[in-house]
Amino acid sequence: MKELSIxxxxxxxxxxxxxxxxxxxxxKNLGYYVYIYRDYPSLIRGGHTFSIIRISSQxxxxxxxxxxxxxxxxxxxxxxxKHRLKKDSVVIYDSDSVxxxxxxxxxxxxxxxxxxxxxxxxxxxEIMRNTCIIGCFxxxxxxxxxxxxxxxxxxxxxxLELNLKIALSGYNGSKESMKIERLPEKGLPVITGNxxxxxxLIKAGLNAYISYPMTPSSGILHYMASVAEKSSLKVxxxxxxxxxxxxxxxxxxxxxxxxxxxxxxxxxxxxEGLSLAAMAELPVLIVMGQRPGPSTGLPTYTSQTxxxxxxxxxxxxxxxxxxxxxxxxxxxxxxxxxLNMAWKYQIPAIILSDKTLAEGNYSFDIEAVKxxxxxxxxxxxxxxAKGKAIKVNSYEHDENGITTEDPVITKAMQDKRLQKEKAxxxxxxxxxxxxxxxxxxxxxxxxxxxxxxxxxxxAAEKMGLKLIHVPVLWPFPLKKFQDAIKGVExxxxxxxxxxxxxxxxxxxxxxxxDKKILKYDGRPFSVDxxxxxxxxx
Amino acid sequence: MEDxxxxxxxxxxxxxxCGNFAILNAIKSVLKSLSEEGTPLENIVLVSGIGxxxxxxxxxxxxxxxxxxxxxxxxxxxxxIAKPDxxxxxxxxxxxxxxxxxxxxxxxxKRDMDITMxxxxxxxxxxxxxxxxxxxxxxxxxxxxPRGTAEHPINPLELMLSSGASFIAxxxxxxxxxxxxxxxxxxxxxxxSIVDVLQVCVTYYNMYEYYDKRxxxxxxxxxxxxxxxxxxxxxxxxxKDSKIALGVFYKEVKNG
Numbered sequence: 001m002k003e004l005s006i007x008x009x010x011x012x013x014x015x016x017x018x019x020x021x022x023x024x025x026x027x028k029n030l031g032y033y034v035y036i037y038r039d040y041p042s043l044i045r046g047g048h049t050f051s052i053i054r055i056s057s058q059x060x061x062x063x064x065x066x067x068x069x070x071x072x073x074x075x076x077x078x079x080x081x082k083h084r085l086k087k088d089s090v091v092i093y094d095s096d097s098v099x100x101x102x103x104x105x106x107x108x109x110x111x112x113x114x115x116x117x118x119x120x121x122x123x124x125x126e127i128m129r130n131t132c133i134i135g136c137f138x139x140x141x142x143x144x145x146x147x148x149x150x151x152x153x154x155x156x157x158x159x160l161e162l163n164l165k166i167a168l169s170g171y172n173g174s175k176e177s178m179k180i181e182r183l184p185e186k187g188l189p190v191i192t193g194n195x196x197x198x199x200x201l202i203k204a205g206l207n208a209y210i211s212y213p214m215t216p217s218s219g220i221l222h223y224m225a226s227v228a229e230k231s232s233l234k235v236x237x238x239x240x241x242x243x244x245x246x247x248x249x250x251x252x253x254x255x256x257x258x259x260x261x262x263x264x265x266x267x268x269x270x271x272e273g274l275s276l277a278a279m280a281e282l283p284v285l286i287v288m289g290q291r292p293g294p295s296t297g298l299p300t301y302t303s304q305t306x307x308x309x310x311x312x313x314x315x316x317x318x319x320x321x322x323x324x325x326x327x328x329x330x331x332x333x334x335x336x337x338x339l340n341m342a343w344k345y346q347i348p349a350i351i352l353s354d355k356t357l358a359e360g361n362y363s364f365d366i367e368a369v370k371x372x373x374x375x376x377x378x379x380x381x382x383x384x385a386k387g388k389a390i391k392v393n394s395y396e397h398d399e400n401g402i403t404t405e406d407p408v409i410t411k412a413m414q415d416k417r418l419q420k421e422k423a424x425x426x427x428x429x430x431x432x433x434x435x436x437x438x439x440x441x442x443x444x445x446x447x448x449x450x451x452x453x454x455x456x457x458x459a460a461e462k463m464g465l466k467l468i469h470v471p472v473l474w475p476f477p478l479k480k481f482q483d484a485i486k487g488v489e490x491x492x493x494x495x496x497x498x499x500x501x502x503x504x505x506x507x508x509x510x511x512x513x514d515k516k517i518l519k520y521d522g523r524p525f526s527v528d529x530x531x532x533x534x535x536x537x
Numbered sequence: 538m539e540d541x542x543x544x545x546x547x548x549x550x551x552x553x554x555c556g557n558f559a560i561l562n563a564i565k566s567v568l569k570s571l572s573e574e575g576t577p578l579e580n581i582v583l584v585s586g587i588g589x590x591x592x593x594x595x596x597x598x599x600x601x602x603x604x605x606x607x608x609x610x611x612x613x614x615x616x617x618i619a620k621p622d623x624x625x626x627x628x629x630x631x632x633x634x635x636x637x638x639x640x641x642x643x644x645x646x647k648r649d650m651d652i653t654m655x656x657x658x659x660x661x662x663x664x665x666x667x668x669x670x671x672x673x674x675x676x677x678x679x680x681x682x683p684r685g686t687a688e689h690p691i692n693p694l695e696l697m698l699s700s701g702a703s704f705i706a707x708x709x710x711x712x713x714x715x716x717x718x719x720x721x722x723x724x725x726x727x728x729x730s731i732v733d734v735l736q737v738c739v740t741y742y743n744m745y746e747y748y749d750k751r752x753x754x755x756x757x758x759x760x761x762x763x764x765x766x767x768x769x770x771x772x773x774x775x776x777k778d779s780k781i782a783l784g785v786f787y788k789e790v791k792n793g
Contacts, residue, residue, distance in 0.1 A: 234618060238614075238644065242608065243610075243614075243640075246605075246612045247615035247618070248615060249612060249615060250584075250602065250612040250613060250616040250617075250618075252615075252619075253612075253619075254582075254615070254619035255619060256620075273608070382620075383579060383580075383623060384580045386577070388600075389579075389598045389601070391601045391602075392601075392602050392603065393594070393595075393601075394605045395603060401601070401603075402545060402547045
């Protein structure tokens with residue numbers, strides 16, 4: 001496997017996010033698979049923001065601790081990431097603002113370029129520093145100018161010519177230190193998990209996306225709003241998350257497929273609506289992007305702390321569907337299937353995402369995704385229906401939707417609503433609700449859910465372990481999971497939380513994990529880190 | 538003309554003499570007239586919250602969404618956004634929309650959503666047996682305020698005007714003919730319309746006599762005059778003893 005990692009860092013407002021996307025696309029255009037880890041604080045200007053762009057000749061889903069290039073737009077980038085430098089790493093830095101001394105092992109492989117001066121001479125805006133350093137990097141990595149130019153023409157909408165001029169100054173002022181070869185393959189588009197979720201929902205016939213902005217799910221709102229500009233999709237940003245879910249339920253009652261998106265705090269506000277969806281039997285899909293809590297926590301970082309929250313949210317007992325996609329292909333697929341299941345069974349469906357998946361960029365292979373259809377519900381009628389009064393109700397109600405407190409009807413209706421979960425569970429038997437990777441015969445197996453799939457898969461393949469990945473969490477795919485753990489002597493569950501929420505879910509079914517690897521500092525596992533943890537066991 | 542039966546088999550559980558009956562009868566009459574004038578009944582959707590008012594959804598045989606406390610407005614908005622040809626009429630209480638769900642009301646007015654909100658404003662929580670609400674007068678003694686409230690009521694109509702509502706009216710449950718007239722006008726209005734109905738709770742806050750002595754119908758008032766509307770809206774602040782105007786305070790005529 002040919003691979004390389006590039007770290008680019010600076011202050012928030014330096015355009016680190018955009019720059020890392022452009023570098024990702026340059027690598028895509030060279031035929032590589034790409035993963036971008038984004039690390040940024042909860043502020044608009046200042047602070048320290050960085051991205052790690054990892055590229056490979058094979059599909060990858062996670063970052064490494066060490067990097068081959070550091071692109072430093074400020075001193076912090078160098079100071080904070082010294083530990084990531086290898087002997088032959090190359091540091092490219094803005095010599096107007098960064099001093100290259102005190103490097104580990106007297107390392108001096110730096111390419112300094114007076115970015116500040118170039119920007120000033122060209123009368124360009126401050127944010128174009130990022131353009132300049134991309135130019136420097138491309139030359140240093142032996143990437144032909146035409147690849148850079150073509151990528152800029154794809155990705156840069158504003159002041160393209162000036163950006164190219166600045167990039168060329170950087171390119172010409174740099175020097176080649178290695179050569180990233182062009183691969184024969186055509187690179188796949190590099191998109192975020194949020195975009196994959198959005199596209200899966202749209203494929204399944206979404207009519208409205210309703211959301212109040214909240215990291216890490218806001219990207220869905222932004223993507224959907226851009227789609228709505230040129231389609232019949234309705235995108236609404238109301239006053240709060242309570243309004244969000246109630247509007248979605250009103251929309252659903254009137255016959256439109258609606259989805260909403262939020263994070264833990266917003267989901268707290270949605271729970272009364274979730275319960276209403278169950279009682280009134282109104283389909284809705286909720287994208288729940290996890291981040292560390294309690295409360296505001298670390299808004300721009302990652303976690304897997306809401307598994308039991310979503311499983312137990314909302315008063316009363318009711319059927320629901322919960323999936324936690326592990327990569328873009330699963331995000332696209334299960335978002336679409338989730339919307340279809342919500343409509344087929346008239347239940348709430350939840351897509352449990354997290355910051356790593358939602359805002360990370362990955363090479364997306366739509367050819368590898370099974371087909372998602374826009375399924376139309378058979379048994380529902382919607383207003384206006386001639387001569388009919390269609391009634392839904394948050395109270396217990398009879399089959400006409402009229403309130404009742406009758407004990408016989410109460411029990412019958414509760415049974416009817418819970419029966420859906422049994423039917424759903426049966427139908428899910430035909431789906432890949434548990435996936436196996438790595439060395440299938442190994443007696444040691446890792447269990448992952450959500451975005452840990454990729455890092456776990458890479459570690460398992462490298463270390464000869466079996467990986468059992470579970471994208472559908474409720475109804476819990478008990479039979480398939482039991483089959484998957486047959487013959488396994490050491491079951492190691494990895495999670496981004498402090499209490500082992502998947503382990504607790506297993507316990508509900510009398511299943512036991514042998515080891516847990518839990519990480520809850522807001523950062524995703526790097527491949528190296530997970531390997532080390534696995535070796536310790 | 539074929540007689541339209543708008544009733545259901547649900548047993549009406551409002552207290553005898555409850556002001557909600559006037560609202561029920563007035564809206565039924567308006568729905569009949571809409572139907573006679575060519576709006577099919579299946580094009581009408583009623584939305585209610587939680588509280589005594591909300592049972593109205595069970596009592597009228599047309600489409601309904603019996604929602605949850607405080608959330609009538611967003612549910613109604615969602616329906617309207619999905620199917621703009623439907624006429625969406627929300628029924629809500631003062632606790633429901635002026636308390637629990639006030640924010641939604643303000644934002645629907647701000648958006649000028651083409652829905653109608655009818656507020657059963659009895660100024661007391663009925664179904665939870667007698668606590669003060671956002672429109673209860675200063676000093677109101679309820680089960681949660683045994684010594685009387687220390688808070689002034691809000692004037693919901695003033696709030697609605699400042700939030701951008703394009704149709705603002707008030708009626709009482711002792712004036713069914715006026716209610717019919719206002720409801721019809723509110724429903725036909727293009728944009729966000731709100732009708733505050735001084736609906737009397739005979740069990741916990743019987744204000745029939747109080748209102749009867751003070752109410753009067755607006756005459757010679759120009760509802761397109763915003764400053765004049767504000768003046769009439771402020772005449773009674775839901776607290777002091779003064780005359781209480783009924784009718785359409787404000788109606789904004791929009792282009793298109």
